Amino acid sequence: MANLKLRARRMRISPAMRSMVRETVLTPNDFVYPIFVVPGEDVMEAIPSMPGCYHLSVDNAVKLAKELYALGIPAVEVFGLPEYKDEIGSSAWDMKSPVQRAIAAIKKAVPDLMIVGDVCLCQYTTHGHCGKLCGHYVDNDATLELLQKVAVSQAKAGADIVAPSDMMDGRVAAIRDALDAGDYKNVSIMSYAVKYASGYYGPFRDAADSAPQFGDRRQYQMDPANSREALKEVDLDVEEGADIIMVKPALAYLDIVRQVRDHVNFPIATYNVSGEYAMVKAAAQNGWIDEKRIVLETLTSMKRAGADIIITYHAIDAAKWLNE
Numbered sequence: 280m281a282n283l284k285l286r287a288r289r290m291r292i293s294p295a296m297r298s299m300v301r302e303t304v305l306t307p308n309d310f311v312y313p314i315f316v317v318p319g320e321d322v323m324e325a326i327p328s329m330p331g332c333y334h335l336s337v338d339n340a341v342k343l344a345k346e347l348y349a350l351g352i353p354a355v356e357v358f359g360l361p362e363y364k365d366e367i368g369s370s371a372w373d374m375k376s377p378v379q380r381a382i383a384a385i386k387k388a389v390p391d392l393m394i395v396g397d398v399c400l401c402q403y404t405t406h407g408h409c410g411k412l413c414g415h416y417v418d419n420d421a422t423l424e425l426l427q428k429v430a431v432s433q434a435k436a437g438a439d440i441v442a443p444s445d446m447m448d449g450r451v452a453a454i455r456d457a458l459d460a461g462d463y464k465n466v467s468i469m470s471y472a473v474k475y476a477s478g479y480y481g482p483f484r485d486a487a488d489s490a491p492q493f494g495d496r497r498q499y500q501m502d503p504a505n506s507r508e509a510l511k512e513v514d515l516d517v518e519e520g521a522d523i524i525m526v527k528p529a530l531a532y533l534d535i536v537r538q539v540r541d542h543v544n545f546p547i548a549t550y551n552v553s554g555e556y557a558m559v560k561a562a563a564q565n566g567w568i569d570e571k572r573i574v575l576e577t578l579t580s581m582k583r584a585g586a587d588i589i590i591t592y593h594a595i596d597a598a599k600w601l602n603e
């Protein structure tokens with residue numbers, strides 16, 4: 280029987296009451312900000328499909344890292360555009376590549392900012408796939424040893440966390456082994472455990488010059504129609520030694536975030552990807568939506584769904600709004 284004396288609106292009567300009973304409170308501490316580092320010096324070039332995001336040379340990446348830390352954002356995730364590409368993506372583990380140099384420089388300048396290295400090959404291979412090819416097929420096991428090199432090179436540069444985004448089977452265990460063998464036992468693995476083959480990555484692929492030159496990624500990334508498979512991927516990665524579990528993209532997959540949250544006792548991250556960001560920016564630039572309100576509502580929903588960590592290009596704006 281319903282309690283007819285109960286009026287739910289009493290808990291919404293004033294800002295103070297709403298604040299007292301609020302269940303989910305977003306803070307800058309929830310965010311990871313992704314950056315794109317490029318060769319050269321004093322480069323800060325706007326990325327057209329991601330307004331507010333830039334290609335940054337290492338010197339400017341360091342400046343931005345200081346800004347992130349000052350805003351209370353705890354971590355930066357480093358993506359890179361290399362100086363050269365080849366069949367196997369060997370610039371991905373070159374200590375002289377922008378990513379490795381940026382990791383080292385940021386660690387030196389802002390030691391308390393956490394650094395996440397994105398471990399994949401698609402930005403570094405001529406064909407744009409996330410692994411080593413055998414004909415037109417991405418060879419899973421041959422790719423693992425390359426991913427090990429990438430992870431170790433980033434750990435060596437000073438990364439606190441490595442984040443494999445390639446979706447090869449067995450990569451978490453392989454990377455854990457390589458990190459441990461290299462005496463990087465305290466470097467964590469944030470696994471893109473549940474990564475869907477998504478149209479929402481479009482602007483990122485332009486920004487990172489990482490679109491596959493033939494075919495697509497559906498043989499390794501997940502089918503958007505599946506949710507039981509998400510839990511299977513999570514179980515595998517937990518078994519293999521992942522420290523943090525990621526669901527990607529975020530917005531169209533908040534049901535998955537919730538299921539994963541209820542399934543494991545590990546920190547959950549979700550990636551508010553480039554296409555989600557671009558849609559909000561485009562509508563805001565047209566004056567069709569209230570950007571601040573929409574962004575904070577969206578990010579709050581990700582946290583409410585169960586994410587402990589939100590990787591988002593909105594991090595700087597959102598942190599400024601939250602700090603107001």
Ligand code: PBG
Binds near residue numbers: 496
């Ligand atoms: C590459 C990678 C992608 C993203 C992060 N790492 C795209 C892809 O799988 O093609 C997407 C990020 C975004 O869209 O913001 N492994």
Ligand code: ZN
Binds near residue numbers: 402408409444
């Ligand atoms: Zn990739």
